[in-house]
């Protein structure tokens with residue numbers, strides 16, 4: 001069955017329906033990873049977005065039950081050049097089309113996703129719609145133009161506080177839409193984890209008497225999460241803090257800095273990031289559309305990492321307090337593991353931070 005991709009600029013691309021037949025609206029963004037589509041589909045940071053994979057063959061190792069980053073696909077829609085019907089991998093449980101159908105995600109295949117990516121790079125990310133018919137086209141165009149969702153975080157965060165007990169330091173995770181692998185990396189390091197909804201107040205978090213706080217990744221514009229910025233403002237100086245992606249942006253805003261939207265963002269598994277202290281470059285996994293404005297940061301916050309491709313801020317650290325954050329994803333999933341050691345640094349900082357702050 002035919003399906004269509006309509007973009008905000010009026011362009012129409014014809015393909016074949018994949019996953020659920022129907023209509024989906026969202027921000028159309030591209031990811032350049034050759035693999036990792038399963039983690040992309042289930043990463044809550046993509047909530048509200050229609051993702052196109054630049055690499056032309058997607059689904060060739062199928063979908064398994066272990067690599068999910070949350071309980072269900074979070075993307076609004078999915079665009080591929082070719083969806084592999086018969087995956088070849090011992091872990092494969094479903095093919096891509098089956099998985100999208102099971103979870104009622106609208107998709108389209110047969111689109112030249114590399115050409116589409118070039119357009120999004122030139123014009124910037126655009127709002128768009130996948131639909132299985134062109135009836136009422138003017139109305140559909142109108143819907144695309146009017147599409148304006150905000151604060152996606154409330155849709156993906158945990159609604160209830162939950163605890164994952166262990167013998168190590170007590171870590172409070174503020175959940176803006178955390179990926180499973182962030183929690184896994186804390187678990188591996190024996191952290192006693194309590195996950196809080198992003199709407200939790202700083203007083204409630206302090207009541208649990210944590211040793212450190214992790215600010216998770218999540219979808220949308222960090223400025224929509226004003227309640228979260230307020231919470232973090234009140235935690236700075238009281239506990240060691242580590243922010244990842246949206247957590248990094250929220251931390252920068254809590255410091256009094258500012259953020260803005262990038263033209264087409266960074267989404268993929270091979271973004272080079274330079275550690276300004278060591279001069280070393282690491283290859284990182286990324287998935288973000290917003291960035292911290294370097295000039296907006298106060299005197300006592302330094303930039304620790306930059307993106308080699310465009311010079312944007314990739315990491316910040318408070319000069320005196322045990323507080324740091326990164327724009328990229330050290331937990332990878334999908335992507336390289338070069339930066340996993342940041343979780344060790346965080347745990348080390350938490351252990352030292354307990355003595356330097358609390359006592």
Ligand SMILES: NC(=O)CC[C@H](N)C(=O)O
Nearest residue numbers: 217218220245246289290
């Ligand atoms: N992965 C993330 O946490 C994404 C952060 C934010 N939603 C952005 O797009 O910039």
